[in-house]
Amino acid sequence: MNSKSRTLLMLTLVIVIAFLPMITTAYYTTLIIKVMIYSIFALSLQLLVGCTGLISLGHAAFFGVSAYAVTLLSPEFAAGNLLWLVPVAVISAMVYALITGPLALKTKGVYFIMVTLAFAQMAYYVFHDTKLGGGTDGIYLNTRPELRIGDAVLLDISSNYSFYVFTLGCLIFTWGFLTILMRSRFGAALTGIHVNEQRMRAVGYSTFGYKLTAYIVAAGFGGLAGVLYAIKDGYVNPELLSWEQSGIVLFMVILGGTSRLWGAMIGAAGLIFLQELFQSEAIFGAFAVHWHLTFGLTVIALVALMPTGLIGLPKQLSKRRGKKKPSPTVRSATVH
């Protein structure tokens, strides 16, 4: 596919998605909003996991910190102003990343996984144990914010459809920003760090600075997803920062595949539809209550069977078909 037809395809896709709520039910509109929010969340983690090779198991911290920030800063009985609410909430997540990032990045590999997990847990306890955000009960965001300049309301997202379009806009912005970022010199440096950090250092790159920047940018977009999530539900609680949440977004990234940025979006969509499927009483009957079991078993099976994720599936399948009559090229491709 050349780049022109790819652009055309993307454009068609965006237009179709934008008008989808006109023909589907409110249930699906809400579901797609959820998919888009988690796509942003997973894309932000992909910048760390897929692009830089940093496996973070504490990404929910940024999601939750922003979600709380936007809820706490909104006026209680009036619409807040998106113009400053979103930037401030996103920046609060980035500040949290700026504080914890340098410490986490001092460590490597498994330590990094565990340290990010521990820092997220620390943020979790701040909201869980203190009265700041209503403790375990959480707090409500009663009125959805709107975009105002002076007294003029430029964007009102109180209806489901307008919020849908707004979320789509945020997703396109995230996707576009990260794509351009990865094509820049900075992105090339991240890829270099992913492939061989030692060599990058030897070439003269300050890899720490690059990794920290990636960490903070990822936190910002993770925060954006958190803001949207808080607006969607009108409610936040400490579970947003829980490590199950971090695990789910990491699973989205893996499910989609880490070799491409957009794998994260495929993974987010795939995982949310899987969840919906297993929670559906129409299919699983009374057993739908125990969807964690079916879901957990699926996670195990998918990891075992699809080491390259959904986007690697076509290649994997064609490789398997080729295996029946082994040729030298196939054999060399399977050996890593």
Add this chain to the structure above:
Amino acid sequence: MDVATYLIQCLNAVQYGLLLFLVASGLTLIFGIMGIINLAHGSFYMIGAYMAFALQPLVAQYLGGGFITTVLVCIVLAALLGYFLEWAFYSYLYTRDHLQQVLMTYGLILVFEELRSIIIDNDVHGVSAPEWLSGSIQLGDLMTYPTYRLFISAVCIIVAVFMYWLLSRTRLGMMIRAGASNREMINSLGIDINQLFRVVFALGVALAALAGAIAVPVSSVYPGMGNAVIIISFVVVVIGGIGSIKGAFIAAMLIGFVDTFGQILFPQVAGVLVYIMMATILLFKPEGLFKQG
């Protein structure tokens, strides 16, 4: 606070630290030797606790045994479970990267937690200590201390000594240490490395289950108890240095004291104190206090 209260809190801190060590030592054993990052280790703690809770009446009825017998049964069952799990799931993870290990063990957590809710339920259950361990002991002239907490400490110390002896003084320990540093080498020496790792894994699971089983009279059983313990065990392992049993011991003790005294002296920030300590230590020692190798 008077001197006696301080002393009692010190004993509490030691008891909590020792229990934490029991869980974390299994975790660091599995990671240090087999290279698997096992998020589901907290589930083994939970399984041990729930087994102790659920099996107690059965053990009394069929084996005529009390608390100690129940704990022993739990250890044996947990070891068998560990042996099976290594064969069924974990043995495939040796060649996979950390990412996939994290995910598969994450899937296992979901499965264990849901199976637990199906088999038992989602209520909180208290379990009382056996009669001969309930009550308090007079320590010196100043204070009395709950007998059961002393019992937990004693069990943990015995296990710690046993572990040290097993790893550093026995033939099995020698093989384990050799297998950890060079898998192919020990395999070519004619030792069945798969079998050996399966035993190590079973041992790790049994340690976590033992910790869960003896903690029950103090902590009761509740949904999500495994998750609470896994994070803090990770902190222990990170502070101590991955793969170092000695590091795990010292880190667990540090956390025991910081957490116990944090809750008395600074109840507002008690939840985050441990993490602040971890951050401070990593600032100076990014690979933990006692990095192995």
